[in-house]
Amino acid sequence: MAPGTEPSVRDVMRHEVPVASPSTPIAELARLMVEYRVPGLPVIGQGELVGIVTEADLIQREATVDMPSIVTFLDAVIVADAGTPFEEELRRVVATTAEELMTSPVISIRDSATVAELATLMLQQRINPVPVVNDARQIVGLATRSGLIELIARLESFSSPADSGGDLSPRGPGAGSREG
Numbered sequence: 001m002a003p004g005t006e007p008s009v010r011d012v013m014r015h016e017v018p019v020a021s022p023s024t025p026i027a028e029l030a031r032l033m034v035e036y037r038v039p040g041l042p043v044i045g046q047g048e049l050v051g052i053v054t055e056a057d058l059i060q061r062e063a064t065v066d067m068p069s070i071v072t073f074l075d076a077v078i079v080a081d082a083g084t085p086f087e088e089e090l091r092r093v094v095a096t097t098a099e100e101l102m103t104s105p106v107i108s109i110r111d112s113a114t115v116a117e118l119a120t121l122m123l124q125q126r127i128n129p130v131p132v133v134n135d136a137r138q139i140v141g142l143a144t145r146s147g148l149i150e151l152i153a154r155l156e157s158f159s160s161p162a163d164s165g166g167d168l169s170p171r172g173p174g175a176g177s178r179e180g
Contacts, residue, residue, distance in 0.1 A: 006114050006115070006116070007114070007115040007151060007155075008111070008112060008113065008114055008115065009109055009110070009111050009112070009113045009114070009115065009117075009118050009132055009141070009143055010111050010112070010132075010141070011115065011151060012115060012118070012143055012147040012148055012150070012151045013111065013132045013140075013141030013142060013143045013147060014038065014141055014142045014143075014144065014147065015140075015141050016036075017038075017042065017131075017139060017140075017141060017142045018032045018035075018036045018038065018041055019041060019042050019043070019044045019139070020032065020041045020042070020043045020044070020053060020098045021043065021044060021045065021098065022043055022045045022050065022051070022097065022098055022099035022102075023097050023098070023099065024041075024043075024097060024098040025096060025097060026058070026061070026095065026096055026097070026098075026101065029041060029053050029058065029098055029101070030058055033055065033058070038129065038142060038144065039054060039055045039128050039129050039144055039145070039146075040052050040053060040054035040055060040057075040128070040129045040142075041053050041098070042106070042131045042139055042142065043098045043099070043102045043104075044139065045099075048137075049106055049108060049131055049133065049137070049139055050102070050104055050106070051098065051099070051102030051103060051104035051105075051106055052102060052103050052104075052106045052129075052131060053098050053101050053102045053103075054103070054127075054128070054129070057092065057101050057102070057103065058101075060092050061092050061093055061095060061101065106131060107121070107125055107127055107130065108130060108131040108132065108133045108139075109121060109130050109131075109132055109133070109143065110132070110133060110134070110135070111132050111133070111134055111140050111141060112135075115148065115151060118130065118143055118148070119148060122143075122145065122148075128144060128145045129142050129143060129144040129145075130142070130143045130144075131143075
């Protein structure tokens, strides 16, 4: 990153990206996430980014499925449910492969985008990670919240006073003193 330029997604993305195929079993997805310490895996089918499986997808698979409440009124059957659609929850619980569990279509970002654009995308869409693609829409990286935090730590270390030295003791009036 050149001095005085705004950081780009290239500055925060992981360049080594483990990927899954649509037929990758759930156990292998979990193993890859742990081994590579990533919060999600892009799913590549026939050379194209077709989906993504995240930690949240795997965790949701283990959660209890909320059965919709069914109410009968006269001859009508009313399904009362305000949460995640039952079919969607059930689909995730019974999934055995990446294709059955993945989120598709995938929200991705260009490698030339700014970090501010990435942060905005992650917050507004509530997604982590975000696959990074080049102009040819080929996956070239994976942007994660932890990558953003690492960049913030680097940038803040350059702009913070040198005398702080990592001291985390309380500051201000009455700090460190006890009365009574």
